[in-house]
Amino acid sequence: MKQAKRRFIRTALLAVGALLAVLLAAINVTGFTMAANDADRVLERLSGNHGIFGREEDARGRFSPEKEGMGPMGPGSPETEKSVRYFTVAFDTDGKAETVAFEMTAVTESDAQTWARSLLSGDHGWTKGTYRYRVYRFADRTYVTVIDQGRELTLAYRILTISAIGFLAAMLLSFLVLRLAADKFLGPVEDADRKQKQFIARAKRDLKEPVDAIAASNGNLERALGENEDTKNIARQVKKLGTLAGRLGALTLFDEEDLTRSETDLSALVLKNADRAREKYAARPVAFETDVPAGIVLNADEAVLDKALWELADNTLKFAVSRAKIGLQASEGRVTVVCENDTTLKPGSYEAAFDRFVRLSNADALPGVGLGLPLVRDAAAAHNGRVKAEVKDGLFTVTLTL
Numbered sequence: 134m135k136q137a138k139r140r141f142i143r144t145a146l147l148a149v150g151a152l153l154a155v156l157l158a159a160i161n162v163t164g165f166t167m168a169a170n171d172a173d174r175v176l177e178r179l180s181g182n183h184g185i186f187g188r189e190e191d192a193r194g195r196f197s198p199e200k201e202g203m204g205p206m207g208p209g210s211p212e213t214e215k216s217v218r219y220f221t222v223a224f225d226t227d228g229k230a231e232t233v234a235f236e237m238t239a240v241t242e243s244d245a246q247t248w249a250r251s252l253l254s255g256d257h258g259w260t261k262g263t264y265r266y267r268v269y270r271f272a273d274r275t276y277v278t279v280i281d282q283g284r285e286l287t288l289a290y291r292i293l294t295i296s297a298i299g300f301l302a303a304m305l306l307s308f309l310v311l312r313l314a315a316d317k318f319l320g321p322v323e324d325a326d327r328k329q330k331q332f333i334a335r336a337k338r339d340l341k342e343p344v345d346a347i348a349a350s351n352g353n354l355e356r357a358l359g360e361n362e363d364t365k366n367i368a369r370q371v372k373k374l375g376t377l378a379g380r381l382g383a384l385t386l387f388d389e390e391d392l393t394r395s396e397t398d399l400s401a402l403v404l405k406n407a408d409r410a411r412e413k414y415a416a417r418p419v420a421f422e423t424d425v426p427a428g429i430v431l432n433a434d435e436a437v438l439d440k441a442l443w444e445l446a447d448n449t450l451k452f453a454v455s456r457a458k459i460g461l462q463a464s465e466g467r468v469t470v471v472c473e474n475d476t477t478l479k480p481g482s483y484e485a486a487f488d489r490f491v492r493l494s495n496a497d498a499l500p501g502v503g504l505g506l507p508l509v510r511d512a513a514a515a516h517n518g519r520v521k522a523e524v525k526d527g528l529f530t531v532t533l534t535l
Contacts, residue, residue: 140514142311149307150300157296164289172265172282175217176257179278180269184221184233186214219280222249226273237281249277344374377502392434392515399468399535400429402442403461410446419453419474424460431468431535433516438535441512444505445472445531452476452495452529469534476529483522483529509533 179185221233222245230246240248252260253275257267263283269276351367358364407423414421431438449457453474460471478495485491487510490503506522509531513520518535 141315142308145311146304146307150304153300153303157300161289161293161296164292165286168282168285168289169259169265171285172280173257173267175213175219175280176265176267176278179219179221179234179280180267180276183271184223184276184278186217217280219278220245220249221276221278222246224250224253224275224277233276234278237279239281245279249279252277252279340374340378344371344378347371348375373500392437394432394434397431397433397435397438398429399431399433399438399470400425400427400461402435402439403446403459403470406439406442406446407459409443410450413447414450417450417453418455419450420456421450421453422458424458426461426463429461429463429468433535437512437515441509441533442470444509445470445533448472448505448531449474451499451501467534469532472531472533473528475527476524478524478529480524480526483524486522487520506531 218237218239220235220237220240220242223231223233225231228250230250232242232246235242235245237245248260252266252268255266255268258265260266260279263281263286264279265282266277266279269278347367348371351364351371355364403425404423407421407425411421446459449459449472454477455475457474458472460473462469462471476495478493483493486493487506488503489507491507492501492503496503506520510520513533513535516535518533520531520533522529522531524530
């Protein structure tokens with residue numbers, strides 16, 4: 134259950150983080166895009182006037198922002214002309230440079246010409262981080278205009294910094310809230326799970342005592358009266374009850390803190406349990422095959438996985454109608470065990486099969502109490518894995534991913 138809480142918190146944090154990341158990314162991309170667009174509008178104004186500012190005035194000689202079409206704070210505004218730091222260099226067909234405009238203090242005029250020459254092969258874009266440039270042509274001359282957008286980008290970078298800090302603060306706050314929510318909403322589930330395990334432990338103890346007593350009495354009867362069909366039947370039933378008691382106890386084994394991990398040969402483990410199941414159900418007319426490549430290893434608790442793989446192999450052949458298959462594959466750091474058998478069950482998802490004491494409709498006439506697949510589920514969860522069951526195209530498939 135502790136791992137269920139961690140999975141709940143991790144999943145919720147991933148969802149919150151993804152949503153915040155998309156939102157903040159959209160805000161910051163928009164901010165930088167707007168800064169680039171503002172620069173391009175100024176460059177368009179400059180490129181339309183041979184690299185310098187020019188304004189359209191009305192009949193009285195006054196600047197007319199309406200005629201400029203950009204508003205009083207647009208590229209054609211006198212305020213923009215006085216505030217933009219830029220330079221324009223023109224090159225003739227022989228490559229000779231001429232400074233057309235130079236309103237910048239960050240570089241010398243000579244450096245500006247060298248810089249502009251290095252941009253001739255481009256068209257437009259960013260250069261040296263915070264500078265926007267455009268290359269354009271008039272007649273037989275090529276012009277390069279560079280404007281400094283550092284001041285405008287400062288705001289965008291501040292928003293980026295605030296976004297990063299806000300993201301971390303939001304994730305921390307979300308973590309704390311989710312911890313409280315997990316305790317509140319999963320606490321009752323955890324309590325119910327704890328009580329269920331306590332009941333199972335008591336049931337195992339209370340079941341074992343009479344089973345041992347019956348076995349001892351049956352042994353005494355056999356020694357006194359000899360073995361007969363009644364004593365044999367009692368022995369069989371005692372064995373079943375003993376097996377059930379053992380399976381009840383196994384349900385309390387799989388807390389991740391108790392696992393003893395080591396390099397486990399999963400290929401050998403799958404084949405071993407497949408062979409055990411084949412031998413157990415040898416009398417059944419089931420075509421059984423395995424597809425298990427050698428050498429697949431996993432850092433896991435071998436004893437726990439051994440129990441889980443036995444339950445999978447046992448269920449696969451027990452419930453098969455005429456054919457069954459167990460496969461193992463590894464991909465991208467994960468391993469997957471796939472168990473298939475033909476079935477009379479209807480198509481659909483069968484996640485309820487992993488709940489304790491649940492038996493599907495095809496199990497009515499077969500032995501068992503519905504503890505095998507729940508054990509597989511708990512073993513998978515303890516290894517940070519997952520398991521699912523479904524029926525499709527007449528096949529019941531259990532997929533264990535670790």
